[in-house]
Every structure is written in C-alpha cells, then in structure tokens.
Amino acid sequence: MHLSRKEKKLIDKGVQPPFKVTGHWEGLLNGNADDPLRRQVVPHPAEKKTEPSELKDPLGEEHYSPLPRLVHRYTDRALVVVTGQCALYCRHCFRRRISGNEFGPISRSETQAIALWLKEHTEVHELLLSGGDPLTLSCRQLEFLIDSFRKARPDLVLRLATRMPVVSPRRITPALVKMLGRQKPLWVVIQVNHSRELSPKVLKAVSLLQSQGLPVINQSVLLRGVNDNVDVLENLSRALVSAGIKPYYLFQGDLASGTGHFRLPLEEAMALVDLLRERVSGLAMPVFAVDLPGGGGKVPLSRSYIMGQKDGLWHLKTPQGIEGYYPDPPKEGET
Numbered sequence: 001m002h003l004s005r006k007e008k009k010l011i012d013k014g015v016q017p018p019f020k021v022t023g024h025w026e027g028l029l030n031g032n033a034d035d036p037l038r039r040q041v042v043p044h045p046a047e048k049k050t051e052p053s054e055l056k057d058p059l060g061e062e063h064y065s066p067l068p069r070l071v072h073r074y075t076d077r078a079l080v081v082v083t084g085q086c087a088l089y090c091r092h093c094f095r096r097r098i099s100g101n102e103f104g105p106i107s108r109s110e111t112q113a114i115a116l117w118l119k120e121h122t123e124v125h126e127l128l129l130s131g132g133d134p135l136t137l138s139c140r141q142l143e144f145l146i147d148s149f150r151k152a153r154p155d156l157v158l159r160l161a162t163r164m165p166v167v168s169p170r171r172i173t174p175a176l177v178k179m180l181g182r183q184k185p186l187w188v189v190i191q192v193n194h195s196r197e198l199s200p201k202v203l204k205a206v207s208l209l210q211s212q213g214l215p216v217i218n219q220s221v222l223l224r225g226v227n228d229n230v231d232v233l234e235n236l237s238r239a240l241v242s243a244g245i246k247p248y249y250l251f252q253g254d255l256a257s258g259t260g261h262f263r264l265p266l267e268e269a270m271a272l273v274d275l276l277r278e279r280v281s282g283l284a285m286p287v288f289a290v291d292l293p294g295g296g297g298k299v300p301l302s303r304s305y306i307m308g309q310k311d312g313l314w315h316l317k318t319p320q321g322i323e324g325y326y327p328d329p330p331k332e333g334e335t
C-alpha cells in the first residue's frame with residue numbers, strides 16, 4: 001500500500017494503536033489520498049496532537065469494572081473486553097488505550113470469574129462481547145468463552161461486537177457461524193462507516209450470519225473526511241437496510257486522545273443528522289449519540305421536534321417541517 005514519506009516516518013516512530021490493515025481492506029482502496037477508507041486506517045500527523053479535554057480512558061470504563069475485563073455501567077447490561085487485538089486498527093478507535101497493545105485474549109480463569117459473577121447478577125439481561133475484536137480469538141477459545149457465559153445464564157442475550165465481517169470477511173467461516181448459531185439469542189454488531197465497505201464479500205459474510213438466524217445491526221462513528229456528509233450517510237443507511245442490517249447507532253466521536261481531527265462540532269453534527277432524518281425512513285435512521293466524557297453512559301442527541309406545550313396541547317414539528325398539535329388525554333374525573 002502506498003504511504004507518503006511523512007506517513008512512513010510517523011509509523012516508524014510508533015503509533016498507538018499500531019498501523020495494521022487487512023488485505024481485504026487494502027483491496028477496497030480507490031487510490032485517492034483522501035479515500036475515506038484509507039483515512040480510517042492510515043495514521044495522520046494530527047494524531048500526535050492531544051487536546052486538554054481528551055482522555056486515555058474517555059468513557060471512564062475503569063471506574064465501572066467490578067472484575068478485570070468486565071464493564072458494568074448500566075444495571076441490565078454488562079460488557080466484556082474479550083481481547084485488545086483486532087484484524088485492522090481504526091485510527092478513530094476510542095479504546096486505543098488497549099487496542100493493539102499487549103492486552104491479549106481473555107484467560108480461562110478470567111472467563112470463569114465473569115461467568116460466576118453473571119450467575120449472581122441476574123439483573124444483567126444483556127452481555128456485550130467487545131474488545132478489540134472478539135473474532136480474533138480461535139473458534140475453540142470463543143466457544144469456551146460463550147459456552148461458559150451461556151451455561152451460567154441460559155437466558156442471557158449476547159451481543160457480539162466485531163468489525164471482522166467488514167475488515168476480514170473470510171473469518172466468517174461456516175464453522176464459526178454454525179457455532180454462533182447454537183448460542184442464540186445472539187446479536188452481531190458490526191461497524192461500517194462508509195457504503196464502500198459493503199463489498200460483495202462483506203455482504204456474503206453478513207448473509208452467512210443472517211442465515212443462522214443471527215440478527216446483524218450496525219454502529220457507525222461520525223468521522224470528518226469519512227462520512228461527514230449527508231449523501232454519504234444516506235447511501236450508507238440505504239446500503240445497510242438493503243442488506244438486512246439495521247443502522248443502530250451513529251456515534252459522535254469520544255474524546256480519545258489524538259482523534260480531534262475526526263470529530264465534528266456538535267452543532268454541525270446535529271444539523272447533519274437532521275438532514276438525514278428528513279430523507280430516510282425510521283428503519284434506516286440510526287440513533288445519534290455520544291458517551292458522556294469520563295463515564296455515565298450514552299446520551300441520544302437530537303434537535304427537539306417539540307416546539308412548545310400549552311394547556312395540554314403539544315406543538316410538534318416533523319423532520320420535514322410540517323407543524324401540528326397533539327392534545328394530552330382528558331384528566332381523570334373530567335370524562
């Protein structure tokens with residue numbers, strides 16, 4: 001892959017996460033210096049700039065960790081950082097403190113400790129398997145992991161967060177898909193940021209997952225120079241919906257150090273999301289959200305479609321600008 005002298009120098013000096021791209025991704029590049037797919041993977045000199053507001057652990061995940069690798073921020077959901085390794089490293093990664101460093105795959109004893117914790121914490125209904133990319137584990141490692149959690153809690157809804165179907169679709173083998181299919185209910189959450197990522201091989205990997213009854217949803221990150229344009233976002237949403245993938249979240253970038261060049265001012269970001277809402281269906285519309293810096297959780301961001309309220313009459317406005325009124329029901333006793 002062609003790299004400029006400046007980029008080579010930057011990479012030689014060492015970047016975190018390391019520079020790593022898959023052959024599949026390389027094959028999708030269009031050769032332009034400003035290719036949105038290239039921008040997601042090639043280190044940029046701006047990464048060396050850290051702003052005072054940026055954090056090493058932007059979501060304060062370490063404060064919500066009852067056990068190593070376990071993040072329990074919401075009562076009914078918990079997240080396991082399965083590994084720090086990925087097939088390809090995204091320059092915008094918000095877990096860049098762990099992605100691609102020595103943070104290896106979860107051990108058997110760590111897995112068993114979390115399984116025991118899950119048994120006691122029946123308020124947890126959903127478990128997210130995240131990282132890094134859990135699909136960098138072998139099928140055997142992965143099966144041990146999921147089996148341990150499944151045995152501890154047969155009712156648990158699992159969410160596997162992986163970029164592998166998109167960055168290395170050949171990892172989605174029939175054997176892997178069959179194993180995952182036995183662990184339902186299990187949702188697969190992928191990350192696609194631009195419609196060009198949905199190549200024929202990627203679409204095939206996704207349908208293989210879907211053929212086992214595994215729902216596939218998508219989380220995108222709003223990124224300057226990648227998808228900060230309403231046409232690009234519209235194409236992405238339409239391509240996802242056509243492939244049976246529900247656009248779930250569109251994230252405003254977290255304050256991970258060295259990612260400032262990817263972030264949009266919120267005013268601009270929300271205006272963009274408004275335009276998208278004007279154009280596409282509810283099915284094609286992701287929830288635009290940001291994680292509170294330092295921890296606390298996700299905040300859905302939206303312009304208000306409520307213009308006002310008076311005497312139980314709500315003044316509303318559709319994304320297309322049509323106004324109307326919606327009354328509250330009569331108060332009890334008045335009927």
Ligand SMILES: *Cc1c(COP(=O)(O)O)cnc(C)c1O
Pocket residue numbers: 071072073074077078079128298
């Ligand atoms: C995002 C996140 C979840 C899942 O939140 P949803 O809004 O249900 O997608 C769960 N735990 C942690 C720690 C998270 O960051």
Ligand code: SF4
Pocket residue numbers: 017085086088089090092093094095096099131132133163
């Ligand atoms: S795949 Fe996910 S964890 Fe890995 S580098 Fe990209 S954003 Fe980070």
